[in-house]
Amino acid sequence: MTSNSEDKRLPQPELPEPAHPDLDSMLSRKFGKEVANYFSGSPLNRVSFLRQDHPFLSHALTHHTTTFLIFNKLEPLVESPTKLHYATYADVKPIIGDDPYSKSEEDLVKEYNSTTYIPQMIFLGLHEDKDGVTTKKGYKGAPFFAVDVTPKHESIKEAAEALIKSFEDKGVHFSKGRLHMALPAEEGELRHFLFQYGNSDSSAAAIYAEARHLLDWNARNPFCGGCGQPTFSVNAGFKRTCPPTDFSQLLASGTQGAGVPEKPFDRPSCPTRGVISNLQFPRTDPTVIMACVSHDGQRILLGRQRRWPAHWYSTLAGFLEPAESVEEAVRREVWEESGIKLGRVVVHSTQPWPYPANLMIGAIGQATPDGEVVDLGNDPELEDAKWFSLDEVREALRVGTSGLGERPGPEWREGGLRLPPRTAIANQLLTSVVNGFVSAGVMKI
Incomplete structure (x- = not known):
């Protein structure tokens, strides 16, 4: 059962339209339509x-x-x-x-x-x-x-x-x-x-x-x-x-x-x-948040903190450190928190986050063949981290999304995986992966 604090489910608003969604270009044909996350898309x-x-x-x-x-x-x-x-x-x-x-x-x-x-x-x-x-x-x-x-x-x-x-x-x-x-x-x-x-x-x-x-x-x-x-x-x-x-x-x-x-x-x-x-000048703190895919592309790594509701998982995230590239920060944070070693990292989209002054840099990384063993012994931030199949994540995106203090969808069943709502960039990263972002076909012109 959900906790007593989870007594409501707010509507999940539609995301803003990306810039020039119908414009045909070399970049749009190669990488697909740009993703506009919640809090972006100002008129x-x-x-x-x-x-x-x-x-x-x-x-x-x-x-x-x-x-x-x-x-x-x-x-x-x-x-x-x-x-x-x-x-x-x-x-x-x-x-x-x-x-x-x-x-x-x-x-x-x-x-x-x-x-x-x-x-x-x-x-x-x-x-x-x-x-x-x-x-x-x-x-x-x-x-x-x-x-x-x-x-x-x-x-x-x-x-x-x-x-x-x-x-x-x-x-x-x-x-x-x-x-x-x-x-x-x-x-x-x-x-x-x-x-x-x-x-x-x-x-x-x-x-x-x-x-x-x-x-x-x-x-x-x-x-x-x-x-x-x-x-x-x-x-x-x-x-x-x-x-x-x-x-x-x-x-x-x-x-x-x-x-x-x-x-x-x-x-x-x-x-x-x-x-x-x-x-x-106003300060903006860059933060990396990443969907990690197994080497064979069939599983996604998710983690959870102790304070989160039961069965609620999300992508890993952390602050960018001085003299560190985005790709290096993604690999470092994932290894420190979960022990997983990533190879190629691709920036997917970004999200302004005014709590108080972050820019969430969303990325997708793929594990190396010998780097898929979870080890939580370095950084105690996570209570758990484990691999989920694409089908498990796809079903959770359909029925199990919610804010931390809200109920999941009406079709969710006790014990099922729960994920952040679509207003969170974590949701968009996971959606992109299960829709084929890492498959070779997406990258073709």
Whole structure:
């Protein structure tokens, strides 16, 4: 029987369409259609070159087509596990103020005061399938922003708590789950204020992933890694800088004085200011995850951790280490965790993973003829690892997939193999193998 915690089964959304799915090319004929994993496939043009264009950002912020994703303690505002709730400028104005982009980025850095709290906001990009703003270069689309309304500072606490209560009064709430894997990858509709622009095919999961990743990175990096002093968010939330000066009287004198000083004090020297730039950039940690196939191509290696439900297995995974190629990381992690020795390794697809900042690099590797004996004696991470036939995996993909806290499908029978849902890249790797990825025929032009 399943555990008491497994009392629900959320719908498994469709995966996003890959780029140019119908385009015939040499690469598509040789390697097949590209795989787009969950959390990828964003419809937003990030127009990164406009992140310092504050006149554009000011216009985008207040435009009537602009959409805001709201987060409290990194949890998104949702109507249900399968639907985000999108806010308007009027909703967030009490938190962010009249126009946070009214001054240039350069002026904001010159006027920096480390004791002034500025709510974190991210410009996510333009939805080009929607009517919206038009840039100087002619790019068009509805702007998307993410805003952190966590009431963690006295200057916004009252306004933030009032905003959170107003949302709760509307029947929406901030999701409490750590993983949000039921959001549609191809969402059928946005909130009511976007209906007038037509139905949306927006990928809610991909937009959410971008927002959460950047909000989390900003929250984790309030101080400079070079000098330990407070940093300042710039470039519409995509960079942080260590300003050379500070208007804060608290840091200048050790006591909070009255009024604003006439000029800022010079902050202590910082090694980041002695090079080309003093900017910090968002971090992404590469992680390898791999489906391992036996030398004869008839079995797949799967492993399980102790905390997982009974009969629940998955592909092996681990972090890429410094000065290590993807292929080397795949072979090392598989050998350390299971004792299996791999020969050829092929990269299959990748998946953004905003918990907090990973890029899952999916690969498929094939065991060497003398390297198929399982040995769990090196790394104690796994409780078990063993080979499963292609038919066993194929049947589990059909009836036994689920999230860790969910029930398997209705056709699953006690004792049968259980696997991750299709929103996990592990599922896509296994599906690819049982569908013939490693057979010679797939590689023919």
